[in-house]
Amino acid sequence: MREGADLIVIGGGLMGLWTAVLAARDGRRVRLLEAETIGRHASSASAGGVRSLNRHPAEIPLARAALPLWREAARDLGADVGYVASGQIRVAEDEAGLARLEDRAAATRALGYTHEEIVGANALFALEPALAPHCLGALVVRDDGFADPLRTIHALSRAAHAAGVIVEEGRRVIGLAAGSPLIVVTESGEFTAPLVVNAAGAWGNAIAALVGETVPVTPTALQMSVTEPVAPFVAAVLGTESGMLSLKQSAAGHVVIGGGFAGHVDAAHRIGRPRPTLVSENLANAARLFPHLDAARIVRTWAGLEGITRDGLPVISPSRKVSGLIHAFGFSAHGFALSPLVARLVMEIADARPPSAPITPFGVDRFQPASEERRYA
Numbered sequence: 369m370r371e372g373a374d375l376i377v378i379g380g381g382l383m384g385l386w387t388a389v390l391a392a393r394d395g396r397r398v399r400l401l402e403a404e405t406i407g408r409h410a411s412s413a414s415a416g417g418v419r420s421l422n423r424h425p426a427e428i429p430l431a432r433a434a435l436p437l438w439r440e441a442a443r444d445l446g447a448d449v450g451y452v453a454s455g456q457i458r459v460a461e462d463e464a465g466l467a468r469l470e471d472r473a474a475a476t477r478a479l480g481y482t483h484e485e486i487v488g489a490n491a492l493f494a495l496e497p498a499l500a501p502h503c504l505g506a507l508v509v510r511d512d513g514f515a516d517p518l519r520t521i522h523a524l525s526r527a528a529h530a531a532g533v534i535v536e537e538g539r540r541v542i543g544l545a546a547g548s549p550l551i552v553v554t555e556s557g558e559f560t561a562p563l564v565v566n567a568a569g570a571w572g573n574a575i576a577a578l579v580g581e582t583v584p585v586t587p588t589a590l591q592m593s594v595t596e597p598v599a600p601f602v603a604a605v606l607g608t609e610s611g612m613l614s615l616k617q618s619a620a621g622h623v624v625i626g627g628g629f630a631g632h633v634d635a636a637h638r639i640g641r642p643r644p645t646l647v648s649e650n651l652a653n654a655a656r657l658f659p660h661l662d663a664a665r666i667v668r669t670w671a672g673l674e675g676i677t678r679d680g681l682p683v684i685s686p687s688r689k690v691s692g693l694i695h696a697f698g699f700s701a702h703g704f705a706l707s708p709l710v711a712r713l714v715m716e717i718a719d720a721r722p723p724s725a726p727i728t729p730f731g732v733d734r735f736q737p738a739s740e741e742r743r744y745a
């Protein structure tokens with residue numbers, strides 16, 4: 369006996385949870401199937417940056433459209449998600465870096481966007497007085513920010529239950545059959561629905577492969593570190609042109625440090641482990657901008673598995689092979705910021721409504737040999 373629903377979501381990360389909430393609030397009977405536990409992978413490991421700064425041009429409209437949704441998220445979900453409109457800053461530490469940032473700002477302006485702003489040293493130190501004196505200027509987006517990944521997952525999980533979503537943990541999907549309705553096969557039962565959303569993160573390509581769609585996704589163990597609490601010294605989320613870094617300070621004083629360093633992937637156990645040498649390199653980048661961090665003690669490091677696609681852009685797309693299947697995976701280290709908007713886009717695809725931001729660059733078929741020459745730079 370197969371249990372039916374109006375919509376099945378595969379994967380209980382941010383993309384799956386947020387989509388399930390929207391669909392259920394819309395009156396649909398929603399079942400969410402999560403192989404492990406809710407928020408187990410990229411979504412809870414995330415740095416939580418809500419960044420339109422320095423985005424790939426194809427993602428700029430999505431990142432900008434997501435910002436008001438983050439500002440409303442606490443009211444919408446009825447719980448604090450830790451969202452702070454802190455601004456995000458990418459610092460130039462040398463003349464070459466400053467020239468690159470100026471080129472970037474000009475290119476973004478040429479596309480019609482005004483959110484990125486070049487500031488010189490005086491304005492930069494007015495924003496962040498604790499920065500090391502060698503910093504020359506920066507690219508700034510004043511209305512970017514960050515949120516708390518764990519609070520966001522808990523808020524979404526509660527909202528999903530309140531909206532009537534049937535959330536099933538420990539239900540790994542292993543098969544998907546086309547038809548009307550679609551049949552979703554798990555290790556312990558089968559389910560049917562006319563609509564299925566593939567939000568399986570770093571394993572989204574495995575779900576797509578079940579219906580013959582090929583997407584090159586590399587599971588990558590992105591690593592993070594957090595320090596013991598220190599006195600408040602930074603307001604915005606900070607990055608640098610001279611190395612991989614994303615740095616922010618929580619309200620409790622902890623400094624959260626990441627930036628894209630890739631640790632070890634243990635594919636068999638679906639876990640990531642940080643590489644100590646890269647933790648050190650990441651901390652060195654942080655201490656170069658804020659020298660007092662040289663003495664800060666790290667209290668935890670971790671690595672979360674994220675699916676990186678070949679072109680670094682996600683798949684947000686109806687399946688080209690199976691009617692009723694919608695893909696939203698492969699967010700390539702940028703998905704946290706986009707997640708409330710992605711859920712909207714998925715439901716717009718489901719309802720055949722016009723998308724609230726352009727999704728053509730994120731088609732599932734862009735990796736097929738016939739379209740391999742397309743570029744989204």
Ligand SMILES: Cc1cc2nc3c(=O)[nH]c(=O)nc-3n(C[C@H](O)[C@H](O)[C@H](O)COP(=O)(O)OP(=O)(O)OC[C@H]3O[C@@H](n4cnc5c(N)ncnc54)[C@H](O)[C@@H]3O)c2cc1C
Nearest residue numbers: 379381383403410411414415417541569699702703704705
């Ligand atoms: C360390 C780190 C830092 C990051 N920092 C930022 C940041 O600052 N800003 C930003 O915008 N983005 C950031 N990201 C990226 C962002 O967190 C992710 O893009 C986003 O969380 C992806 O959400 P998801 O729901 O697609 O994936 P996930 O959270 O990985 O969820 C996918 C879920 O699908 C489940 N699943 C997989 N296969 C199956 C199956 N067969 N059956 C059922 N369930 C299945 C998995 O168990 C998992 O729970 C970061 C990511 C990491 C790892």
